Structure formats: structure tokens, C-alpha cells
Amino acid sequence: CLGIPMSLSVQALPRTRLASFYYLGDLSSLQALKEFGEEFHVPCDEIDYACNLASGLADVVVILERLKTRASHLYGHPFLQFVGCCKTLWAVDELIRFAINGARSIHTVTVLDAFSFKPNINSHIPDERCHQLLAEILRAKKPKVVIRCHRDEYRDLWMKQFELPGEQYKFVRTELRTGGNHKTVLLQSFYP
Numbered sequence: 001c002l003g004i005p006m007s008l009s010v011q012a013l014p015r016t017r018l019a020s021f022y023y024l025g026d027l028s029s030l031q032a033l034k035e036f037g038e039e040f041h042v043p044c045d046e047i048d049y050a051c052n053l054a055s056g057l058a059d060v061v062v063i064l065e066r067l068k069t070r071a072s073h074l075y076g077h078p079f080l081q082f083v084g085c086c087k088t089l090w091a092v093d094e095l096i097r098f099a100i101n102g103a104r105s106i107h108t109v110t111v112l113d114a115f116s117f118k119p120n121i122n123s124h125i126p127d128e129r130c131h132q133l134l135a136e137i138l139r140a141k142k143p144k145v146v147i148r149c150h151r152d153e154y155r156d157l158w159m160k161q162f163e164l165p166g167e168q169y170k171f172v173r174t175e176l177r178t179g180g181n182h183k184t185v186l187l188q189s190f191y192p
Helices: 022-041 044-052 078-085 087-099 125-139 157-160
Strands: 061-064 111-112 146-147 172-179 182-188
Touching: 022 044, 022 125, 044 078, 044 111, 044 182, 061 087, 061 125, 111 125, 125 157, 125 172, 157 172
Parallel strands: 061 111, 061 146, 146 182
Antiparallel strands: 172 182
16 A cells, blocks of 8 residues: 555454445345334334344354344444343354454344344244245355354255254354355354
């Protein structure tokens, strides 16, 4: 930059990339998430925060389970404070920062809930619809890496390829072809 030489140690410092929409799939996935929330009469602030979490870059997707309930989150606070007050989101943020030496954070990856807007098992939103939405988002984003942090079976046929056998939370890595020539690395991890 500007023809000024930089030492290798400075060049090696991590740089946080700003989140941007690389693909039309990023925009369409946010629209699908918003429409899903509206269909099930989810409050606007919950939809906004879910879209904030899902608006990260498409290359890395983290799938969590039953992430949010109105009682357990501070929806009236700024997004940074919202992430900091939720132990799960805070743990995901710390894990991402640690894994890539601070170059990325929860704000630059896509974080999805396997059961979007469904805070408990008795909610009126069917599991099948949640998993169809998840499949729609993953098809649109075409991630390079999916980190799956739950063990539940998917009720969507396309999502079944993201299930890995095993009873316990074990770190497992496999590679999938999720359409055409697109390859996705699937990491089965523990729930943070």
C-alpha cells in the first residue's frame, strides 16, 4: 500500500473482513428467514436479530439448536450487547476468534438456528418447516464449511446428508457434495 514496505510480522497480523453480500443467495436467504418469521407471527425484533446472525459471509455456517427465547435474551439492546449477554453466542464468537487468530468473529460468519423461532419442543412451528428453511438457506448460501452443533435428526430429506452417525457429541469431519460440483466440509461439533 502506497509503496511503503511492511515487515512480515505486520503483514501476518489478522485482518477482520467486513461482512458483505458475495452472492444473491445471501440476500435471498435473509428474505426467506424474514418471511418465515412473519408467517409464524414472530416479533419483528426477533426476526431482525436472526437476520443479523444469518447475514455473515457465506463461506462458514454454524448451526445451533434452539438458540433464542424472548425470556433469555435482551432484544432491546444493541446487537453487540445481545451477543455478549447470550452464553451460547458469546461462546461461538470466542471459538471463531480463537480458531482463526482473531481474523473472523460471529459477525463475519453465518449463524443459524436448526429450529428457527421455535424456543421449545411444544412451539406451534413444525420441525419440518424449520428444517426446510434451513435447507433453503444452505442451498442459497453454498457454504464451504458447516459446523453443526446439535445431534437432532433433520425432518427434511435434503438436510439428512448433514447428519452424522453417533450418539455422543464428538468432533467429526466429513466432506459432502451438496449440489453439482459444490463441496462442503461438515464438522460435527459439540453445543457451545
